[in-house]
Structure formats: C-alpha cells, structure tokens
Amino acid sequence: MNLQNITITLSETKKEKPQSDQLEFGKVFTDHMFIMDFSTGLGWHDPRIVPYQPITMDPASMIFHYGQSVFEGLKAYQTDDGRVLLFRPEKNFRRLNQSNDRLCIPELDEEFVLEALKKLIEVEREWIPSAEGTSLYIRPFIISTEPFLGVHPSSSYKFMIILSPVGSYYKEGIHPVKIAVESKYVRAVNGGTGTAKTGGNYAASLKAQEVSEKIGYSQVLWLDGVEKKYIEEVGSMNVFFKINGEVITPALNGSILEGVTRTSIIELLKHWNVPVTERKISMDDVRQAYLDGTLEEAFGTGTAAVISPIGEFFWNDEKLVINDGKTGELSKKLFDTLTGIQTGKLADPLGWVVEVSKENTFSVAR
Amino acid sequence: MNLQNITITLSETKKEKPQSDQLEFGKVFTDHMFIMDFSTGLGWHDPRIVPYQPITMDPASMIFHYGQSVFEGLKAYQTDDGRVLLFRPEKNFRRLNQSNDRLCIPELDEEFVLEALKKLIEVEREWIPSAEGTSLYIRPFIISTEPFLGVHPSSSYKFMIILSPVGSYYKEGIHPVKIAVESKYVRAVNGGTGTAKTGGNYAASLKAQEVSEKIGYSQVLWLDGVEKKYIEEVGSMNVFFKINGEVITPALNGSILEGVTRTSIIELLKHWNVPVTERKISMDDVRQAYLDGTLEEAFGTGTAAVISPIGEFFWNDEKLVINDGKTGELSKKLFDTLTGIQTGKLADPLGWVVEVSKENTFSVAR
Numbered sequence: 001m002n003l004q005n006i007t008i009t010l011s012e013t014k015k016e017k018p019q020s021d022q023l024e025f026g027k028v029f030t031d032h033m034f035i036m037d038f039s040t041g042l043g044w045h046d047p048r049i050v051p052y053q054p055i056t057m058d059p060a061s062m063i064f065h066y067g068q069s070v071f072e073g074l075k076a077y078q079t080d081d082g083r084v085l086l087f088r089p090e091k092n093f094r095r096l097n098q099s100n101d102r103l104c105i106p107e108l109d110e111e112f113v114l115e116a117l118k119k120l121i122e123v124e125r126e127w128i129p130s131a132e133g134t135s136l137y138i139r140p141f142i143i144s145t146e147p148f149l150g151v152h153p154s155s156s157y158k159f160m161i162i163l164s165p166v167g168s169y170y171k172e173g174i175h176p177v178k179i180a181v182e183s184k185y186v187r188a189v190n191g192g193t194g195t196a197k198t199g200g201n202y203a204a205s206l207k208a209q210e211v212s213e214k215i216g217y218s219q220v221l222w223l224d225g226v227e228k229k230y231i232e233e234v235g236s237m238n239v240f241f242k243i244n245g246e247v248i249t250p251a252l253n254g255s256i257l258e259g260v261t262r263t264s265i266i267e268l269l270k271h272w273n274v275p276v277t278e279r280k281i282s283m284d285d286v287r288q289a290y291l292d293g294t295l296e297e298a299f300g301t302g303t304a305a306v307i308s309p310i311g312e313f314f315w316n317d318e319k320l321v322i323n324d325g326k327t328g329e330l331s332k333k334l335f336d337t338l339t340g341i342q343t344g345k346l347a348d349p350l351g352w353v354v355e356v357s358k359e360n361t362f363s364v365a366r
Numbered sequence: 367m368n369l370q371n372i373t374i375t376l377s378e379t380k381k382e383k384p385q386s387d388q389l390e391f392g393k394v395f396t397d398h399m400f401i402m403d404f405s406t407g408l409g410w411h412d413p414r415i416v417p418y419q420p421i422t423m424d425p426a427s428m429i430f431h432y433g434q435s436v437f438e439g440l441k442a443y444q445t446d447d448g449r450v451l452l453f454r455p456e457k458n459f460r461r462l463n464q465s466n467d468r469l470c471i472p473e474l475d476e477e478f479v480l481e482a483l484k485k486l487i488e489v490e491r492e493w494i495p496s497a498e499g500t501s502l503y504i505r506p507f508i509i510s511t512e513p514f515l516g517v518h519p520s521s522s523y524k525f526m527i528i529l530s531p532v533g534s535y536y537k538e539g540i541h542p543v544k545i546a547v548e549s550k551y552v553r554a555v556n557g558g559t560g561t562a563k564t565g566g567n568y569a570a571s572l573k574a575q576e577v578s579e580k581i582g583y584s585q586v587l588w589l590d591g592v593e594k595k596y597i598e599e600v601g602s603m604n605v606f607f608k609i610n611g612e613v614i615t616p617a618l619n620g621s622i623l624e625g626v627t628r629t630s631i632i633e634l635l636k637h638w639n640v641p642v643t644e645r646k647i648s649m650d651d652v653r654q655a656y657l658d659g660t661l662e663e664a665f666g667t668g669t670a671a672v673i674s675p676i677g678e679f680f681w682n683d684e685k686l687v688i689n690d691g692k693t694g695e696l697s698k699k700l701f702d703t704l705t706g707i708q709t710g711k712l713a714d715p716l717g718w719v720v721e722v723s724k725e726n727t728f729s730v731a732r
C-alpha cells in the first residue's frame with residue numbers, strides 16, 4: 001500500500017478551534033480522521049481520511065465483549081518557525097505492532113501508517129496549537145469489529161487515527177505530584193498484557209486510581225503482581241529514581257510498558273554520561289534510600305507530561321517526601337531538554353525528531 | 367424504575383430464523399434488543415426495547431481505548447410444554463454488579479434488569495429454539511461511551527441485552543476435550559480483574575488459546591499468575607477434578623471467576639452427599655493422582671457447554687489421559703441433571719429455575 005491509495009474526503013464544515021489557553025486533554029477532536037479496515041482475505045484495505053464522525057457498530061462487535069483492541073499515543077509539535085515535528089513516531093508504530101502480536105491483531109505496515117499519519121496532520125495543519133506547552137495529541141487505535149460472541153480473534157478490525165489539540169500538562173509550570181503506593185490492586189503480571197497498550201490494562205487500573213484520589217493522591221505506584229514488592233510503573237507512566245547520583249528505572253520484566261519517553265531518557269542520560277541503570281528495584285530499596293538521605297529525586301515519564309516529578313510517596317501509612325516536595329534539578333533538566341528537542345527549540349543530538357513534510361501530493365475525493 | 371418505563375418499538379421486518387440443526391454459537395441475533403443509557407446526573411435512564419440495529423459511537427468513546435466494560439452470559443430454555451425457563455438469572459445480574467464495582471461502572475437495579483430481560487424474551491418468544499440441546503443465549507453487557515481520552519471512569523454508559531439462538535454445544539453428544547496446560551501466558555492474578563467478567567480478561571486469553579489450537583488442543587488450563595503452579599480455570603470455564611471419590615475445584619482466590627454453573631454443581635453434589643471440596647490444587651497434585659491411578663475424572667463447567675469432560679491434559683511434554691479419554695460417569699450425571707433441570711425435564715429440587723411469565727402488559731411505542 002502506498003500514499004496514493006489514501007482517499008481524502010474533506011469536511012464541508014469546520015469546527016471552531018479552542019483558544020490555546022483553554023485546551024484540555026483529549027476532549028476536543030479535529031475535523032478529520034484516518035480510517036483503514038481489515039478483513040480476513042482482503043487484509044488491511046481502504047485507507048481514507050474522512051470528516052471526524054461517529055462510527056456505526058454492530059452491538060455484537062467483539063470490542064464490546066472481549067476487549068480485543070490496542071492503541072498508541074504520541075504528539076505533533078509546532079516549532080517557532082512554523083514546522084511540524086513528531087517525536088520518534090516510528091517507535092510508536094513499532095510498539096503498536098508488538099501490542100498487535102500479543103492481542104492476536106493483524107500486523108500493520110508501519111511505514112505506511114506513519115505516512116498516513118503525516119498526511120492527516122497536513123490536512124489538520126491549522127489545528128496544531130503553537131503556544132508554549134501545547135501540542136496536537138495523536139491517538140492511533142485498532143478495534144475488533146466482527147459481530148460474533150465466540151472468544152476468538154476477530155476476523156475484522158478498524159484502524160483509526162484521531163487528533164486532539166492539547167494544552168500544557170502543567171498550567172502553572174512543572175510541579176511535583178503525590179503518589180500512593182498500591183498494595184491491593186495489580187496493573188499487570190508477567191505472562192499477562194502489561195507490555196502491550198491494550199484497553200484492558202487501563203480498565204483494570206481505574207479502581208486503584210479512584211481509591212487513591214479519594215485519599216488525596218493523584219496517581220498510584222504499581223508494584224509487581226507476584227511479590228507486591230518491586231516497582232513497576234506510576235499511573236500510566238514509567239518511573240525513575242535518582243539515588244546517590246545514580247539514575248535507576250525498573251528493568252523491562254515482561255509486565256512493564258516500554259515507554260518511548262523512558263527509552264529516550266535512558267539514551268539521553270548515557271549521552272550526558274550520567275550513570276543510569278535498568279534493574280529490579282523494590283519499594284523497600286526506595287524507602288531505605290529515603291531513610292539514608294540518598295533518595296535525591298523521583299519522576300514519572302510519558303508522552304502526556306513528559307516528566308512528572310514525584311514529591312511524595314505514601315506507603316504503608318508512611319509519607320516519604322522527596323527533595324522537600326520540590327522539582328529536582330535532573331527532573332527539570334530532562335523536562336527542558338526533551339520538550340526543547342520535541343519543539344525544535346534545542347538541537348536534536350540523537351536524531352529523534354521527524355519533520356512532517358508538505359511535499360506530498362494526493363488525490364482528493366469529495 | 368419499573369416495567370412501565372420500558373418503551374417498546376417493534377421491528378417492521380422480521381429476520382428469517384435459522385433451522386434448529388444449523389444453529390451456531392453467537393452468530394445470529396434476534397429481531398430486538400434492550401438498551402438503557404447512563405449519564406452522570408440522570409443515572410440509568412430511557413430503558414427501551416428496539417429493533418436490533420447498529421449503534422453509533424464517537425471514535426473517542428472510552429470503550430475503544432480503555433476497555434471499561436462488563437458482560438454476562440446466560441440462557442433461556444424452552445420446555446416440552448412450551449414454557450420458557452431461565453437458570454438462576456439473579457446470579458448473573460448479581461455478578462454483573464460485582465463486575466461493575468471492580469470496573470468503576472455504576473450499579474444496575476438487578477431486579478429491574480431481570481424484569482427487562484423477561485420482557486425482551488417475551489417479545490422474542492418465537493426465537494427460542496426447542497430442539498434437544500438448543501437454547502436462546504442471552505448477552506447483557508455494558509460499554510463506556512464518553513468521548514474522552516483521559517484514563518478515568520466514563521461519565522456515560524450503555525447497558526444492552528442481545529439474544530442469539532444457539533445450537534447444541536455437543537453436536538454428536540457430550541464428549542471429552544483435550545486441554546493444554548498454559549505455562550507462559552496468564553489469564554488473571556490476585557488484585558487484577560479475574561473475578562470480573564470484563565473484556566480485557568478475554569482479550570488477554572486469545573494468544574494462549576491460539577498457541578494451544580496450533581498444537582491440537584482445544585482449550586488451555588490456566589495456572590495461577592504468581593507461582594504458575596495452582597490450577598485456576600480451563601478456557602472460559604471453571605474446572606473440577608474427581609480424585610479418589612472426592613470432587614475438588616479450585617477455591618475462589620481473587621482471580622477465579624465465580625461461575626454460576628460451578629456454584630450449582632457444588633450445591634448439587636452436596637445435595638447428593640457426594641464429597642466436594644473447594645481448595646487450592648496444583649498441577650503437581652493432579653499429576654500425582656494421575657500416576658497413583660486415583661484421577662477419576664476432570665471437567666470444565668460453564669453456561670455454554672454446561673459440563674465439558676476433559677479427556678487429556680498436556681503438560682511439560684507429558685500427556686495425562688483421564689478415564690481412557692472417555693466421558694466419566696459423574697460428568698455425565700451432572701450434565702444430564704443440570705440440563706434436565708434447565709429445560710424443565712427434571713424436577714428442580716433446589717429451586718433454581720425462573721419462569722418467564724406471560725402476564726406482563728406493556729406500552730408499545732411505534
């Protein structure tokens with residue numbers, strides 16, 4: 001499949017775009033979306049850009065019953081000189097295919113869908129906000145559509161990309177969050193679906209999130225599902241600790257999602273010659289470092305917030321306050337560097353950003 | 367809410383009903399369905415029976431991204447004297463609410479939805495097949511519909527009931543299945559969502575199922591997610607073993623689904639004074655009993671097959687053949703008794719069946 005196969009139907013009306021300072025996360029969607037269908041025999045087919053609109057689904061569609069689905073999340077940024085940048089988008093489509101494999105969903109042509117995404121972004125060019133901290137959030141996802149109640153991989157799917165202009169994650173500048181360590185509920189376990197971005201993982205996380213919010217904590221820290229000792233992730237972010245000068249993040253163990261931000265931070269720290277280690281780390285280790293006075297910083301990492309400094313852990317009725325509840329130096333430096341690279345304000349030493357070109361020509365069907 | 371609130375819109379056309387002997391599981395749906403909406407503020411509202419039809423969903427609907435959903439499965443049976451029976455339906459709606467609690471979905475009025483189901487079945491009376499082994503499969507389910515990409519409980523939902531006439535699970539009489547013991551993938555873990563009927567559990571199970579089918583086994587046996595030693599379930603069924611005269615099923619441990627068939631079998635065995643125990647049982651225990659010659663029978667239990675005798679386990683390259691690969695005496699007796707009670711052919715000593723009455727009157731909106 002190549003770009004020429006994509007048909008484009010432009011919307012007759014255009015929605016009003018929200019003000020830069022009133023952007024919320026994931027509530028407003030742009031005028032168009034990309035869709036492509038899969039059916040056994042035909043494979044992936046009929047790629048098209050169409051007006052953003054409701055889809056029609058049989059009530060027996062598998063996604064409603066057996067949750068066979070995957071998704072991705074990334075962002076497009078506008079530079080000061082008007083270019084549009086994506087941050088390592090090939091990694092997201094690579095991960096989407098890894099999720100597909102775990103969920104028995106047919107593989108996508110990664111190069112093609114990246115080109116399709118670029119084309120969609122060009123169509124929605126005016127939707128990319130430019131104020132500090134804003135971006136265009138990109139949500140590629142696949143849902144199973146076969147109307148059949150047997151527990152089997154679906155024979156038909158829809159792959160879609162929708163776009164949402166989003167505001168700064170930190171309305172009042174980067175600031176630390178308070179995290180409750182979750183000791184009852186589990187996000188994922190080795191042999192489960194934790195390494196995939198699939199709906200069920202997020203559905204499973206809602207309850208713990210609800211409980212932690214009730215006691216005044218904005219996210220939970222997930223422990224491993226086997227011993228409930230080792231640290232896995234924070235909310236829907238990966239997590240890092242700076243202990244005695246060394247930066248540590250839990251090793252990929254079969255239940256942790258391999259975040260693009262996580263990978264980039266590890267690479268950046270290595271580039272800076274800062275010691276960084278991927279290993280098993282327990283909540284006991286973190287508490288011991290806290291008691292020893294060597295727990296210097298902790299932060300979550302993910303596409304939405306980029307870096308989310310952690311000011312406090314609540315664990316077994318004890319509060320571990322980190323760096324006086326203030327944003328640490330390394331957290332701040334990583335945040336500034338990553339967002340600087342993403343928005344084209346800083347040089348891109350490791351070759352991460354991909355420019356959305358304007359040179360493609362394509363057929364427009366109306 | 368009461369029955370008078372349900373509006374009914376009858377379909378103008380009627381689909382052709384499949385022949386009794388050509389019924390498959392979950393592929394054909396009846397002419398009507400039940401829907402009710404939830405939104406914050408209004409609560410559950412607008413209960414209605416309408417023609418079976420596609421639903422329209424925003425592409426950002428939470429179900430497509432974060433899998434917040436629950437479902438149930440039960441059956442309606444036609445008796446020889448033309449009555450319609452449900453088997454312990456209150457247990458399914460109780461369990462649906464337990465699933466709701468785990469998935470942060472608002473509670474349903476269990477009595478009301480059972481009445482709504484009865485009304486729907488009356489409308490679809492002609493769809494209930496009557497041949498031996500056939501029934502009307504009932505699928506109540508809830509999906510999250512808020513168009514928002516934040517990971518939070520949805521503010522709106524749809525509860526629906528769809529119906530599908532299904533054939534005999536055993537086209538050539540009850541017969542044993544071959545089961546592969548799964549040692550890589552995990553279905554559920556304590557603290558996860560295993561006790562709830564939610565899509566993500568089934569999505570997670572597809573891969574193991576696919577692998578086992580490739581090596582010639584029709585279902586997998588799930589081990590616990592922590593030690594991968596203890597037996598949890600078989601496919602989407604609970605599992606029982608008869609060892610040296612004692613019937614054993616894994617105790618509910620926080621990751622096993624509490625099957626209605628499982629509960630009924632335990633109660634029936636107690637009623638018969640057959641020793642039955644709910645306890646932890648490992649695959650090693652089962653193999654030891656097999657070696658000792660005391661492993662008399664094994665069977666899965668669930669609404670679809672009722673009893674599914676197990677003829678062989680494949681574990682660590684070893685085949686454990688049970689009862690010469692034939693259906694055991696107890697398996698057969700339980701199957702005959704349960705299906706006999708369900709279809710009104712046998713007396714109902716424990717008061718399990720619920721008759722769908724024909725006395726309700728209701729408003730018809732066209």
Ligand SMILES: Cc1ncc(COP(=O)(O)O)c(C=O)c1O
Nearest residue numbers: 236237238257259260261302303
């Ligand atoms: C569970 C989970 N962990 C970690 C991440 C961070 O991944 P990334 O850095 O690719 O955004 C995400 C979200 O994106 C996530 O959903």
Ligand SMILES: Cc1ncc(COP(=O)(O)O)c(C=O)c1O
Nearest residue numbers: 602603604623625626627668669
């Ligand atoms: C995972 C799982 N376990 C067990 C069962 C058996 O439950 P029941 O006897 O209520 O049908 C089911 C299905 O119904 C199931 O999905």
